[in-house]
């Protein structure tokens with residue numbers, strides 16, 4: 001990050017955004033004489049237009065100050081990301097205010113806004129039949145490609161949103177799943193698992209598991225004409241976490257006649273023991289997923305008190321005096337060993353000798369492999385399906401994904417790492433208008449073409 005906020009503000013109007021004459025008309029309109037000093041000239045009040053212009057300029061500067069954020073060089077389309085971040089931050093702040101005032105829980109307000117802005121009805125188009133249904137008792141939006149006589153591929157998809165936000169009914173997820181259905185000639189089932197804070201772990205996990213089990217039954221596969229040899233589990237962010245957890249559980253279940261052929265994880269969140277991985281350190285202030293947000297999402301998911309956030313952020317929960325964390329467990333999240341030096345860069349691990357040992361009793365699920373799939377034993381990983389893991393350089397969760405790729409490969413699983421040097425967390429959701437992120441589109445196309453080649 002090259003510039004600080006204050007340093008940049010002055011130069012920022014003059015160079016980057018708005019022509020100076022618009023922001024500061026008084027500086028370009030050199031008057032021949034100064035108003036009011038000549039006693040023979042009547043004192044002229046600024047015209048209405050002038051006042052409006054001034055008010056506009058003040059508002060604009062305030063807005064620009066709010067929107068402007070120094071971003072690391074190399075991130076895709078920084079201005080789009082800044083605007084997106086300003087939007088997110090204003091929603092977050094409004095919901096924090098509502099929360100503090102006791103109006104409603106911040107997540108309820110956020111979800112209300114999201115559904116108001118983003119949710120669309122299920123509607124079919126020429127190529128894809130779309131309907132809301134249930135799968136294993138869990139609400140699900142089903143995308144069924146029309147035409148063709150042969151069996152279709154099948155994909156179970158879990159949306160992101162920190163186990164608390166979002167929905168399969170959101171426009172962005174609807175468009176993504178619709179495109180996957182059409183381009184891949186696959187039946188896509190986008191699962192609306194329950195959300196925090198009303199539901200906490202393991203509810204989300206159990207919903208994801210129930211929907212996946214139902215998906216793999218002969219009845220469902222037959223009903224939707226899905227080829228049992230070509231089924232995949234996928235998801236982004238918290239949905240990638242659920243997809244990885246489901247893939248582990250189901251691949252170890254010998255009673256299942258049909259197994260997932262693939263797992264495709266988009267910037268997944270996979271562990272909560274280290275909030276100081278190299279990517280957490282590097283991207284702690286990069287929108288839209290700031291480091292404290294992730295700690296808060298974890299606590300909320302695990303049904304823990306949000307007051308523990310500072311404790312997690314200092315890695316007090318994984319200090320060396322935590323007896324319950326074995327050396328073996330630590331090695332599974334040891335990014336100093338699992339990441340290449342190119343990704344470790346100059347960052348140093350943050351390991352406390354003494355921390356807050358009581359926290360592991362209070363929040364035991366921090367160690368639960370169903371919540372944190374990176375903690376799985378190698379013997380479990382070995383049985384999981386061929387994997388695709390998409391990661392972004394400008395994402396606190398980058399190393400969660402990269403470590404998982406490494407651990408899968410060490411276990412003998414074929415794992416493709418698709419890393420975006422200019423990507424940011426959430427970019428794939430913004431592949432469509434009005435945001436239309438370039439890295440989002442690029443990554444979405446590569447994700448779909450990987451599925452096309454492997455499913």
Ligand SMILES: *[C@@H]1O[C@H](CO)[C@@H](O)[C@H](O)[C@H]1NC(C)=O
Pocket residue numbers: 310311314316354355356
């Ligand atoms: C972390 O642990 C240390 C040592 O026990 C303690 O002094 C400190 O207050 C803890 N920090 C937080 C944020 O809980």
